[in-house]
Amino acid sequence: MTTAYALIILPIITGILSLFISSERLRRNLLLIVAFTHLFISIVLCKGGVGELNGVWIGLDHLGRLFLIITSLLFTGSAVYSMVYLDKHPHFDGPAIAGLRMPANSNAIYAACMQFFLAAMTLSILSMHFGLQWIGIEATTLASTPLIYYHRNRRSLEAAWKYMILCSVGIALALMGVFFLAMATSSHVQQFTSAGFALFSGYLKVEWLKVAFIFFLVGYGSKMGLAPMHTWLPDAHSEAPSPVSAMLSGALLNCAFLGILRIYQVCAAVPTAAAFANEILIVFGLLSLAISGIFILHQPDYKRMLAYSSVEHMGILALGVGIGGSAVAAALLHAVGHSLVKASLFLLSGNILAIYATKKVEDIKGLLRHSPLNGVLWLAGFLAITGTPPFTTFNSEFAILRVAVQSHNWTVAVLYLLFLLLVFIGMLTIFMHMTLGKKGEAEVDSASGESFWQLLTPVVFLSVALLLGLYLPEFMRDTINGAAMALGGKAL
Amino acid sequence: MNTLATLLALTCLFLLGSSRLLVSIRMVAFQGFLLGILPFFVSGSDHVGVAAIILSLASIGLKGFLLPKLLTRALFESGARREIEPFIGFGASMLSGVALLAVSSYIVNRLETTAQIGSSITLIAGFFMVFSGLFLLITRRKALTQTLGFLVLENGVFATGLSLGSEFSVFVELGILLDVFVGIFLMGIMLFHIDREFDHIDADRFNELSDLAFDASEDEEVSE
Numbered sequence: 001m002t003t004a005y006a007l008i009i010l011p012i013i014t015g016i017l018s019l020f021i022s023s024e025r026l027r028r029n030l031l032l033i034v035a036f037t038h039l040f041i042s043i044v045l046c047k048g049g050v051g052e053l054n055g056v057w058i059g060l061d062h063l064g065r066l067f068l069i070i071t072s073l074l075f076t077g078s079a080v081y082s083m084v085y086l087d088k089h090p091h092f093d094g095p096a097i098a099g100l101r102m103p104a105n106s107n108a109i110y111a112a113c114m115q116f117f118l119a120a121m122t123l124s125i126l127s128m129h130f131g132l133q134w135i136g137i138e139a140t141t142l143a144s145t146p147l148i149y150y151h152r153n154r155r156s157l158e159a160a161w162k163y164m165i166l167c168s169v170g171i172a173l174a175l176m177g178v179f180f181l182a183m184a185t186s187s188h189v190q191q192f193t194s195a196g197f198a199l200f201s202g203y204l205k206v207e208w209l210k211v212a213f214i215f216f217l218v219g220y221g222s223k224m225g226l227a228p229m230h231t232w233l234p235d236a237h238s239e240a241p242s243p244v245s246a247m248l249s250g251a252l253l254n255c256a257f258l259g260i261l262r263i264y265q266v267c268a269a270v271p272t273a274a275a276f277a278n279e280i281l282i283v284f285g286l287l288s289l290a291i292s293g294i295f296i297l298h299q300p301d302y303k304r305m306l307a308y309s310s311v312e313h314m315g316i317l318a319l320g321v322g323i324g325g326s327a328v329a330a331a332l333l334h335a336v337g338h339s340l341v342k343a344s345l346f347l348l349s350g351n352i353l354a355i356y357a358t359k360k361v362e363d364i365k366g367l368l369r370h371s372p373l374n375g376v377l378w379l380a381g382f383l384a385i386t387g388t389p390p391f392t393t394f395n396s397e398f399a400i401l402r403v404a405v406q407s408h409n410w411t412v413a414v415l416y417l418l419f420l421l422l423v424f425i426g427m428l429t430i431f432m433h434m435t436l437g438k439k440g441e442a443e444v445d446s447a448s449g450e451s452f453w454q455l456l457t458p459v460v461f462l463s464v465a466l467l468l469g470l471y472l473p474e475f476m477r478d479t480i481n482g483a484a485m486a487l488g489g490k491a492l
Numbered sequence: 493m494n495t496l497a498t499l500l501a502l503t504c505l506f507l508l509g510s511s512r513l514l515v516s517i518r519m520v521a522f523q524g525f526l527l528g529i530l531p532f533f534v535s536g537s538d539h540v541g542v543a544a545i546i547l548s549l550a551s552i553g554l555k556g557f558l559l560p561k562l563l564t565r566a567l568f569e570s571g572a573r574r575e576i577e578p579f580i581g582f583g584a585s586m587l588s589g590v591a592l593l594a595v596s597s598y599i600v601n602r603l604e605t606t607a608q609i610g611s612s613i614t615l616i617a618g619f620f621m622v623f624s625g626l627f628l629l630i631t632r633r634k635a636l637t638q639t640l641g642f643l644v645l646e647n648g649v650f651a652t653g654l655s656l657g658s659e660f661s662v663f664v665e666l667g668i669l670l671d672v673f674v675g676i677f678l679m680g681i682m683l684f685h686i687d688r689e690f691d692h693i694d695a696d697r698f699n700e701l702s703d704l705a706f707d708a709s710e711d712e713e714v715s716e
Binding site: 129131132134135138139141142145146149152153154155157158159160161162164165168169172173175176178179180182183192234235238239 | 622626629635638642645646649652653656660664667668670671672674675678679682685686689690695698701
């Protein structure tokens with residue numbers, strides 16, 4: 001139990017420390033050490049049996065394990081990438097605001113907020129209590145806003161403001177949901193956790209539960225980037241520094257998704273509420289797919305394209321859970337695949353930005369010639385994100401489709417395929433335009449995007465995504481199946 | 493109890509009709525103070541304890557004094573004094589406020605048939621505050637007023653939770669309060685930056701990031 005608390009408290013302490021460390025080298029090494037320590041402790045915790053950690057406040061069930069490992073892994077990858085990223089960008093010294101003394105420069109704030117961000121995400125994953133989880137998810141917004149504003153220009157300021165306002169309002173609504181959920185309790189419910197509720201599902205007041213679910217979905221859904229509450233997402237993800245974008249897209253969206261899954265777990269135990277929740281999830285999922293498909297077509301900015309692709313994949317997750325059965329397990333597997341692949345793509349987009357110094361698709365040609373390594377990885381990432389075999393994303397997307405067809409959800413299946421096709425076409429034109437073409441059409445600085453640290457994480461993550469597609473290890477299958485069962489689904 | 497709830501609703505109506513930003517900030521501060529003492533009037537004795545007093549003092553200190561002070565400072569730095577031309581005029585806003593109040597009491601009346609509610613007047617006030625907060629967020633141009641709107645919304649959520657009688661342990665309540673405080677604090681800091689970067693704090697003039705008018709940002713420096 002104490003190790004679980006250490007997982008949350010350690011990054012907070014080191015984060016505060018990094019605000020006061022003046023040596024750039026030391027600060028970065030500290031970030032790396034924290035990342036690997038966090039990953040190590042997470043793995044150790046997840047190796048323990050289920051139920052070892054099962055408190056009123058903090059616990060680690062199958063769902064928690066899955067998301068904890070993804071988050072920790074992604075943070076480590078981003079921290080490794082940050083090593084070189086911070087070198088390439090000028091930082092701002094001195095007090096940021098007249099009158100408010102900031103002890104450190106923007107790189108110190110970056111390192112500190114990254115660690116606070118990690119602590120907040122860990123808290124939101126480990127917390128079993130709905131109130132505590134709310135605190136964690138709101139804290140992720142607070143910790144990540146300064147990260148989005150890292151570049152200190154108008155665009156990043158606008159993105160950070162939108163992010164802050166929209167997500168905070170959304171999360172405030174989720175807090176209403178928490179209060180409504182408290183109304184659904186009966187005297188039997190001792191613990192304000194999903195397991196505590198599910199245990200006495202027969203005594204819950206279904207009407208209040210449904211109201212609570214809607215508020216949770218709208219609230220955490222706006223953080224997760226489900227359409228139509230996604231409007232902040234493309235701005236924030238495209239303006240943030242690439243390692244932060246990778247974290248936002250790969251890890252943070254999952255945490256918000258987990259927030260919805262926790263209440264879904266309660267609904268799943270009550271048949272009428274489950275049917276209601278499934279319907280809404282399917283509608284939001286399809287809507288997200290549709291919106292992202294429309295905006296990816298002819299998207300002029302490749303980081304925004306990646307952001308819309310996140311909206312698409314969040315839609316797939318919601319859809320998978322909504323369809324139910326083994327699609328729930330497939331959706332969870334998809335969350336893993338999406339995180340790995342999208343983080344790689346965002347990091348690669350940082351390399352491309354370093355090489356070409358532009359985010360516009362039309363100005364980028366011949367990536368394969370200018371920087372073969374980045375070009376090949378970028379194409380591999382494209383194949384992975386669009387769900388091409390043998391990547392793991394194919395398996396999960398296909399499994400969701402299979403369940404939709406088997407349960408005779410024809411409308412859903414057809415629309416799902418249609419939107420996936422739309423996204424595929426949109427992304428294909430963009431990726432082809434960027435990678436193909438002759439050399440020498442634009443001024444480039446190939447060397448700045450090809451260092452070891454910049455390529456390490458994408459290579460590792462994409463390889464893992466590929467390997468998971470070919471072979472799903474036993475422990476992972478067990479974790480995913482266990483989580484899916486808790487959500488009322490079937491094993492994969 | 494009912495007096496407090498009525499006062500809370502009145503502060504919201506006032507906020508909807510006020511164009512002076514400084515007065516609005518003070519009104520929100522007053523609202524924060526009212527909310528801080530509200531727990532002692534809800535359902536009597538079982539709320540009074542050391543933890544409840546600490547929570548209440550923290551709430552009054554943060555929402556009633558510290559945050560308003562920060563926002564006032566942001567206001568003076570920016571030189572803006574009034575909300576100019578909101579999307580919905582002040583008179584119309586107040587009328588909408590009355591309509592929202594009616595909607596809130598309708599909802600609460602409907603709820604009362606299905607559940608036992610501790611205090612329906614407070615619940616009406618809570619819903620009304622949530623609605624007014626959202627209304628301010630949507631219809632006002634200044635980033636500062638949007639911050640106020642968010643604060644009113646949070647206050648409303650807090651009042652709703654209180655009147656539904658759903659209470660968590662004091663640590664959770666303190667955590668929620670801390671989150672809200674840091675959130676508003678960050679928004680306050682961003683107000684300084686917005687003022688410096690844009691020479692105005694009109695959030696509606698944020699238009700550099702949009703998929704519908706992307707060409708507008710051609711000359712912008714590459715931000716990475």
